[in-house]
Amino acid sequence: MSLSLPSTDAAGTLAKACGAQQIVLWLFSETGGDAVVTWGEALRHSLLAAEAGNHVKQSIGWPDHLCQDLPASLGAVWRDIDTTAAAAIESGTLDKAHVLAVLHLVRDAVATRDPKLGEQFIAQRCEAAEALAS
Numbered sequence: 001m002s003l004s005l006p007s008t009d010a011a012g013t014l015a016k017a018c019g020a021q022q023i024v025l026w027l028f029s030e031t032g033g034d035a036v037v038t039w040g041e042a043l044r045h046s047l048l049a050a051e052a053g054n055h056v057k058q059s060i061g062w063p064d065h066l067c068q069d070l071p072a073s074l075g076a077v078w079r080d081i082d083t084t085a086a087a088a089i090e091s092g093t094l095d096k097a098h099v100l101a102v103l104h105l106v107r108d109a110v111a112t113r114d115p116k117l118g119e120q121f122i123a124q125r126c127e128a129a130e131a132l133a134s
Helices: 008-017 043-059 072-091 096-113 115-133
Strands: 022-029 033-040
Touching: 008 022, 008 033, 022 043, 033 043, 043 072, 072 096
Parallel strands: none
Antiparallel strands: 022 033
């Protein structure tokens, strides 16, 4: 029988019930394998929980490519930034150079927490800004 994974909402409910801002759950079954579920109250908590979850997976021998997860909530933040950048370029409020400068500031802020994440952010966002501006 395989594991029945809790949703991140269920993990969040458990964390809140315990008074925590983040949670990392490692589920194990001798017949169903293992899984790691994380949740964070705010983006900074989600980033820490994802980092801790990746460390748990590394320590139990998961392959490296499965130990580089980011919080799902980060995707929503990036979409918001992309939407704002697109609107600024299209309206003429900011030109491409200014949008790229803002993206670099955000990258630097992200990179202070996680350099790899900062580089991933800027590569994806600058690519999107370049496409919007052309």
